[in-house]
Amino acid sequence: MDDKIRVMLSEEEIATRIKEVAEEISRDYEGKPLHLICILKGGVFFTCELAKRISLPLTMDFMSVSSYGSGTVSSGIVKIIKDLDDPIEGKDVLIVEDIIDSGNTLSYLIEVLKQRNPNSVELCTLLDKPERRVKKQVEVKYTCFTVPDEFIIGYGLDYDQIYRNLPYIGVIEQQ
Numbered sequence: 001m002d003d004k005i006r007v008m009l010s011e012e013e014i015a016t017r018i019k020e021v022a023e024e025i026s027r028d029y030e031g032k033p034l035h036l037i038c039i040l041k042g043g044v045f046f047t048c049e050l051a052k053r054i055s056l057p058l059t060m061d062f063m064s065v066s067s068y069g070s071g072t073v074s075s076g077i078v079k080i081i082k083d084l085d086d087p088i089e090g091k092d093v094l095i096v097e098d099i100i101d102s103g104n105t106l107s108y109l110i111e112v113l114k115q116r117n118p119n120s121v122e123l124c125t126l127l128d129k130p131e132r133r134v135k136k137q138v139e140v141k142y143t144c145f146t147v148p149d150e151f152i153i154g155y156g157l158d159y160d161q162i163y164r165n166l167p168y169i170g171v172i173e174q175q
């Protein structure tokens with residue numbers, strides 16, 4: 001593993017921004033049954049950090065979907081690999097993602113979840129890469145960082161399953 005990695009967002013920058021977004025969510029969801037849905041695998045690091053900083057009682061569930069396989073471009077076909085454990089009827093659902101790129105994953109997920117009659121469904125993402133959006137209708141309520149059109153790794157994001165555990169967001173430099 002001798003790839004050279006350029007740091008795009010440091011651990012400190014990420015922590016500061018997550019705290020700000022968590023405070024915003026805490027204000028917006030006061031008195032509501034907030035239910036975080038973490039999208040595995042990439043969303044797990046962000047979800048943990050965010051949840052710890054939201055100052056409200058909340059519940060959590062996990063869903064695993066995939067549209068990338070081992071490539072760096074979305075196949076456009078989203079597969080549910082692991083569904084939620086619990087019903088979401090009547091809950092205020094906040095989907096927590098590591099990145100929104102083409103929007104294929106989220107536009108599919110929102111449709112699937114809305115059919116289960118939640119009270120509301122909103123999106124929270126660590127990274128948004130708007131230049132790559134194919135599904136323009138995806139609306140994101142909370143975005144930590146907007147990033148350029150580069151293939152990103154770290155903080156949950158992998159390249160062929162490696163690099164998820166980097167504590168920062170980076171890009172592999174072409175050598």
Ligand SMILES: O=P(O)(O)OC[C@H]1O[C@H](OP(=O)(O)OP(=O)(O)O)[C@H](O)[C@@H]1O
Nearest residue numbers: 041042066067068100101102103104105
């Ligand atoms: O907006 P899109 O183009 O659909 O891309 C975003 C999705 O891609 C990544 O998941 P991936 O399918 O790689 O699964 P993983 O999180 O398990 O690595 C990421 O976690 C998002 O779910």
Ligand SMILES: Nc1nc2[nH]cnc2c(=O)[nH]1
Nearest residue numbers: 101150151152157158159
């Ligand atoms: N690792 C990784 N996964 C993605 N899924 C969608 N966009 C990206 C990206 O830039 N990096």
